[in-house]
Amino acid sequence: MPPNDPETSAPLPSSSKSFPSKTSLPPGSAPHVPPSPLSRLKSVYFSVFIDVLGIGLVIPVLPYLILSFEGAGASEVGFVIAFYSLCQVPGSFIFGAISDRKGRRPVLLLSIFASSLSFLLCGLAKTLPMVIIARGFSGLTGGSISVAQAYVADVTTVEERPKYLGLIGATIGIAFTFGPGIGAATAAIVEANGGDIQLQYSAVFFLASAFGLLGFIFALKNLEETSLPTDKASMEVKASVERSLLLPILIISFSMFSSNFGFTVMQSTYGVLITDEYDWSTKALGLILVVSGLEIAVLQGKIVKVIVQKIGKHVSGFLGCALLGLGLACLPLTLWSKPVHLFSFAVQVAGFSVTQTALPALLSRYASKDSQGSVLGFGQAAQAASRVVAPLVSGVLYDNSEKLIGMEYAAPYLLGGILSVVSGLPLLGLLNDRRLEKGVVEDEDKDEGDEMIRVEEGDDDRL
Incomplete structure (x- = not known):
């Protein structure tokens, strides 16, 4: 791992096991470069x-x-x-x-x-x-x-x-x-x-x-298969650490549920919205979704990783939730102008793109090597649960929006937007709370096949 990585540069616990120096190579041999x-x-x-x-x-x-x-x-x-x-x-x-x-x-x-x-x-x-x-x-x-x-x-x-x-x-x-x-x-x-x-x-x-x-x-x-730790004693130590990280895992999973809930609200009702307001057909909806898919691909392939590296996973997660929430809430509020409305649509797609990278990366940050599948699976389960609830709730809110809040169409989008923003706020709390700032980090020695886990105590937990 890079020596200047703030999450891995803290001293490792002492161990009685000695390892060959990576700098001392037999004469004439080339250094091993991992793939x-x-x-x-x-x-x-x-x-x-x-x-x-x-x-x-x-x-x-x-x-x-x-x-x-x-x-x-x-x-x-x-x-x-x-x-x-x-x-x-x-x-x-x-x-x-x-x-x-x-x-x-x-x-x-x-x-x-x-x-x-x-x-x-x-x-x-x-x-x-x-x-x-x-x-x-x-x-x-x-x-x-x-x-x-x-x-x-x-x-x-x-x-x-x-x-x-x-x-x-x-x-x-x-x-x-x-x-x-x-x-x-x-x-x-x-x-x-x-x-x-x-x-x-x-x-x-x-x-x-x-x-x-x-x-x-x-x-x-x-x-190919990845190498998984099998040492029983090591797994027991990691399990005790994971229990202490249950709260941040639940907080991040709630953010994943809420952000996906908001985006699913849009998917469930947007076709009806543009038909009711603009009399647009399925062709227009298809074109909008194709452009959105390309936006997601470009953002997640090129831009989001730069954002996460610059401001860290916690802040990126909040930023994604905030953009998603803002864009969603503006969808029914910008119907007076098609260009402004489509810009709002692009904003919520951008926010969703950020959450889809930052939140899984943050969730993985609080999981040990032995629990990556379980923890990330829990996050995906939270997103799947939102896809069950959102279509059922959004249709009822859409049909009864004027009765509930005195404004046509707006209720499901405002609910999804508010929930997205609110769910992003605790992510900043994880960054500032020193107790929750502790995470599980892996230090993998690829050459020797040795894997060690420690609780990270660094000054900067943003990355």
Whole structure:
């Protein structure tokens, strides 16, 4: 690790075990240069991209597949979408915890393969209950993101982590940008060739399943396992440290829940808002979402990591929550001007992008090497829970906004905005509270394979 890293420069505890000096090399031998994290993470990014691309493919088709069954309506569409997220809540945590004990590779492989299988089942479904079961199975086994984040934490230093976690966010943004377009184009091609409506929907799910299978095969051949600590005594010491860090983990997870709640409020109601106010169609919504996906990809790939490095994870997390909250609250307040309204939309997307890198990186900061999967899985479970609650709450608030606050449309956006800002404030408290400022940091000796954990007592816990 870099010698000037403020989180790792404090003296290590003394140990009776001696290590060879890294500066004393046999004559004529070249110094060992460890591979860069990116070289190990390329297969993770590609696997996540393929997995999320399959999810993006079915976004424009899933509601219509549900509606194609007799007796199905908007309530059934909402139930299936909420049920998927509901199953993600335990799935993300369970898969993250398993990956801490069994390794990242087998859990990632299982998650990607299960996702492919669930798409296949949806494509073959002849009844609505079959679709519900397939989507529930997909949610329960859909822990690939939290495990991928834990994989990043395994192979990067604390200082490098925001950069490589941001690349996961950029990968997801790109996949969600292209996925819906590919799905819609696939359905159109099948229709142009005489396929009936059911075949159009099935073709998209079959293509998503094929992408998932491709991702599984690629990961099977290229994904390496990370080294996980196995020393029982060391794990017991770390467990006692983790218990003392339960409060900051809960605070950060609440921020993840609240920020994702606000963003999901927008996703749930924005199409209705622009139709009611501007009479814009689904084409306009699609264009806005494509541009937003590109904004997320650029921000998380290039800009957010610089922000986190400059002002630290805690302040970055608060900044993201504040921008998200401000942009959300302004959406119904700027309808008088389309340019100002679209700028507000871009602000809340930017805030969301910052939170999606800063908060997982901060959460990882308070987790030991042995609990990265569990803790990051807990954060993903919190986000999944918000995707269950937000659609149910936002629809009711949107329809009754004028009765509740005397203003059309505004209630769900104001709630989401206020909750996002409020949830960001305790992050600053973590930075200033010396007791909570203590975190778990890893010092990994790559050459000797030795891994040691300590409680960090440095003066600056921002990075």
